[in-house]
Amino acid sequence: MSRLRFWPQSLVGQIIALVAIALFVAQAINFGLLLRERQRLELTGQTAPAVYRVVDALDSRPERRVEREGARQRGRMRARFVTGAPRLTGDPRPDVERRATVMFEDIGLRILAVRAVQNSEIMPVRRWERIRMRANGDGPHDHNVGLLTLAAEYEPGKWVVAQARSGADRPARFGGWLVGQTLILYVIVLLPLLWIGSRLARPLKQLTRSAQQFARTGAADPVDERGPGDVRDLTLAFNAMRARIIAMFDEKDRMLGAIGHDLRTPLASLRVRAESVEDDGERARMSETIDEMNRMLEDILSLARAGRSTEAAQKVDLAALADAVVEDFIELGSPVDLVEGERAVAFVRPQQIRRALRNLIENAVVYGDRAHVSVLHEGGMIRIAVADEGPGIAQDRMAEMLEPFTRLEGSRNRETGGAGLGLALVRAIMAEHQGELRLANRPRGGLEASLVLPA
Numbered sequence: 070m071s072r073l074r075f076w077p078q079s080l081v082g083q084i085i086a087l088v089a090i091a092l093f094v095a096q097a098i099n100f101g102l103l104l105r106e107r108q109r110l111e112l113t114g115q116t117a118p119a120v121y122r123v124v125d126a127l128d129s130r131p132e133r134r135v136e137r138e139g140a141r142q143r144g145r146m147r148a149r150f151v152t153g154a155p156r157l158t159g160d161p162r163p164d165v166e167r168r169a170t171v172m173f174e175d176i177g178l179r180i181l182a183v184r185a186v187q188n189s190e191i192m193p194v195r196r197w198e199r200i201r202m203r204a205n206g207d208g209p210h211d212h213n214v215g216l217l218t219l220a221a222e223y224e225p226g227k228w229v230v231a232q233a234r235s236g237a238d239r240p241a242r243f244g245g246w247l248v249g250q251t252l253i254l255y256v257i258v259l260l261p262l263l264w265i266g267s268r269l270a271r272p273l274k275q276l277t278r279s280a281q282q283f284a285r286t287g288a289a290d291p292v293d294e295r296g297p298g299d300v301r302d303l304t305l306a307f308n309a310m311r312a313r314i315i316a317m318f319d320e321k322d323r324m325l326g327a328i329g330h331d332l333r334t335p336l337a338s339l340r341v342r343a344e345s346v347e348d349d350g351e352r353a354r355m356s357e358t359i360d361e362m363n364r365m366l367e368d369i370l371s372l373a374r375a376g377r378s379t380e381a382a383q384k385v386d387l388a389a390l391a392d393a394v395v396e397d398f399i400e401l402g403s404p405v406d407l408v409e410g411e412r413a414v415a416f417v418r419p420q421q422i423r424r425a426l427r428n429l430i431e432n433a434v435v436y437g438d439r440a441h442v443s444v445l446h447e448g449g450m451i452r453i454a455v456a457d458e459g460p461g462i463a464q465d466r467m468a469e470m471l472e473p474f475t476r477l478e479g480s481r482n483r484e485t486g487g488a489g490l491g492l493a494l495v496r497a498i499m500a501e502h503q504g505e506l507r508l509a510n511r512p513r514g515g516l517e518a519s520l521v522l523p524a
Contacts, residue, residue, distance in 0.1 A: 081266030118233035159186030433457035
């Protein structure tokens, strides 16, 4: 599953991001509810004066009073009675009609039909209206007042028409208010959360660094037991596990040292006895067997100790190191050559890299007749390649060949390949250097084994 590009990866970052999103959504919902309520109040404020005049006119009209259409009482803003549907000019206001109908029902007045229009005529603003607008935060450009006309049919064919001053529709000024309130909430909520998160993250980061160090070197400092209870419990469990694993490694190293010492002593005794054998051929074969056992013992002990090397890492020119190893093979008469290349400096344990390179060259000479060594820069990595001219390895056996005691042919004859520990030891050395051992068949035949190391 691909990760979201901008989503934070740390625990604290994800918690803060979720809280921030939740606060914003809550603020957006609150904004919508407040906006709806304000619109309802503004609509009620626009509709109420006209409704009041209609109700007042109906309550105070003389019994059986009939007015001709167009007849007016004194005062422009007073209600008038007409017979037949009145002619209203202006922009229709269906929202006012719906609100007026609800208001008539609330006061128990039976109204058959309601019509409302907004006149585009601009009327002067009264003083009390100006004060109210300023209290609501409206600017001077909003100080325009129109005329709302409301007609209500109280009996079939009989209408009462009333007019009232109405403020022009203004957009709700909640955007800046919402942003400001959200920022205040972020400061109040997220800053303490950030402090708590950093307090929680510090022991977790220390725990992560210690685990990574343990994975690289097989040893790590204990983690301070601090932070919330759950984190302290995790740290306590990690420290206990670390202590047990280190004790097991130490016991393994002591056991391997004892085994190596106990085995080398009888091997040395056998070598002394082999020298007393009169038959030259038999004595030579016995010496070769003892040498093979020594080499096998050394490989087994080195593989068992992989990951807990005592050699210090240092900056090394891998091109110069490869040249020195190749010269050693050439002096012994092995068919090995080095392709000249640029300097390639890396932070490594030189004796381990030297041993890994020797194992690859020995395999190339034994299985592929000849070894071609080259040191290459590839991106941010350095690759030491050892190519041979042999038959290569079947693709389905590539991974199998990296396992201990695995060989292309089943015999244990040293002349045909040894015990099958070479590639396994090389892979362990590369893992300790955060690198990789790569095997690939060459297009023109043969195998290419590469040590890939970070530059």
